Amino acid sequence: VTVSIKDIARAMNISYSTVSRALNNSPRVKAETRQQIQQLAATMGYLPSAVARSLVTRRTNTLGIVVTKITDLFFAEVIQGIEEAALSYGYSIILTNSAGQPEYELAAIQSLRERRVDGIILVAACASTESKQRLFSQPLETPIVIINNVHQEHIGFSVETDNLQGGCIATQHLLDLGHRRIAYIAGPVSEWDSVERQQGYVQTLQAAGVVVDSALMIRGDNLPAGGFQAMHQLLALPTPPSAIFCYNDVTALGAMRAAYSAGKSVPQDISIVGFDDISLAAYFEPPLTTVAQAKLEMGEKAVQMVLDLLAGQPVMEKSVLPSRLIVRASSQAFR
Amino acid sequence: VTVSIKDIARAMNISYSTVSRALNNSPRVKAETRQQIQQLAATMGYLPSAVARSLVTRRTNTLGIVVTKITDLFFAEVIQGIEEAALSYGYSIILTNSAGQPEYELAAIQSLRERRVDGIILVAACASTESKQRLFSQPLETPIVIINNVHQEHIGFSVETDNLQGGCIATQHLLDLGHRRIAYIAGPVSEWDSVERQQGYVQTLQAAGVVVDSALMIRGDNLPAGGFQAMHQLLALPTPPSAIFCYNDVTALGAMRAAYSAGKSVPQDISIVGFDDISLAAYFEPPLTTVAQAKLEMGEKAVQMVLDLLAGQPVMEKSVLPSRLIVRASSQAFR
């Protein structure tokens, strides 16, 4: 049913290489015949086969992306950045989901390689350090770029937010407001970005001469539920904190919910600062003060790196994007 | 650099068709040689080429999906459902973004067809009725299934939520709570699902003998901003509503924000009901009463339909999934 260049060549009694040239706007074909060919192709409903083309060109114009969770608003925005950038370069993206499981991630990468994607972007890689090392050690393999590398060791190519700086500005903001008893609700332990943000938090406190209380550092997860639970623990403390810096915005959302359910109000009783600046954060009640990550830019940058890698151009191993504080209503001066 | 079956055939001095069989676990090859071949393939780092295979099998085991906006939490969850179902059938998905622009959508579909995807799922199609008609009229083309068809006319295959029913139960809930002056904040006019929800709203009001006031039906959009603006208009009315049914959860979020900024509280002064039940809705302040759509199931169902279509099995043109009311704190009895 599908019409191929041979069909249209036959219909015009010419060789199919000429058809191929005409369709690719090669100058090596008379303008007139090109016209005719293109017209006939259109009327015959010809659709070039990207798979046949890929087989010979050894390029699929496709980027694989592996994400731990599609429904995370932060990742979704990063993916949007990737998709837009990819499209602008004529690339499509194959989206796969690792559900945060290293085995799935590796399986996904394998599958993408079988599909001969030109490059792979890992959004928050979850595989172990060793397996990542293996991924990058293979020579001449599909280029891989990791967004928000979750491990301490720097491996391969990555683009990430300056989490340390983010942790610093968030904490400094709270200090500037007069808070002294400031808590940190972390992400999952496995996430290195949470550790970095926490380091920024600790450093900033220390620099201000505020004693760092380990009881004020509580683990959450990537969901509101984690923030909710953590906040309950914090409120049960003999001396609860007056301000809280959260791993991310949804953690902050959960924390605020817990505060309300405990009869506390934000920011009157307790100030909250998030991280990410997801699109809904400005509409939370109260609108959330947060540290914005350059989500779209991260996606763009990652695509650029992959493409540069593919083109054999020199690429910096690590691209760090600054974050910036966005002050809204969830934080106020300590009274 | 890539090793092919020919390479491993050469290395073992056998024909490459045997290698192919062994790798595909064909019974038509001696168990022993199969063992050897598979082992050698592994040590040589052989990775089958899906593109070569696709060229001959005429199957890519790939589904194309076109979505209007990736960062919409509702769509994201639908996509997750699609991805999971696709994976379970051994399919990968190519994700493209139409940004709500019909031309982009058509271009995306074209691109997916060039890539020879086995089927296409449109998440909230935005193309015009005529162009959709054309899409479906072509015989033996790539099967297409539309999730949340945004047009009135029923075209092709689709899976959607029973929006009318959803509008009914939301409105009935508010009526049951004693509200009589109930508003509807709609989505974009172009979205048929919003119209259907509104019909459910109107019908339910009429059935209860409540006069339908057109001043209480205001257009929003797909964002909190739309809900915010609409709410401001409603609050400026001589007799503002005591309850509001919103097109979706983010609209509701924007509406609540507007209520707060006007000094009103939810649900004491005004009850709010959303639609979708996005994952964050339970953590809004107050937790949002909403009509849940079976998001993952929609994705699953769409994949199943595409695959059935592909297999030539009989498929119902329209699959309608029920919605259900989830009562949380944003709605309370009229006082």
Added chain:
DNA sequence: TTGTAAGCGTTATCAG
């Protein structure tokens, strides 16, 4: 400017 032919890495159809 056009045609011929090789080849991309598989699967699949024949024979042997």
Added chain:
DNA sequence: CTGATAACGCTTACAA
């Protein structure tokens, strides 16, 4: 059980 060999639909030297 195994081996030739012809596709699949295209690009791309190389010839004409």
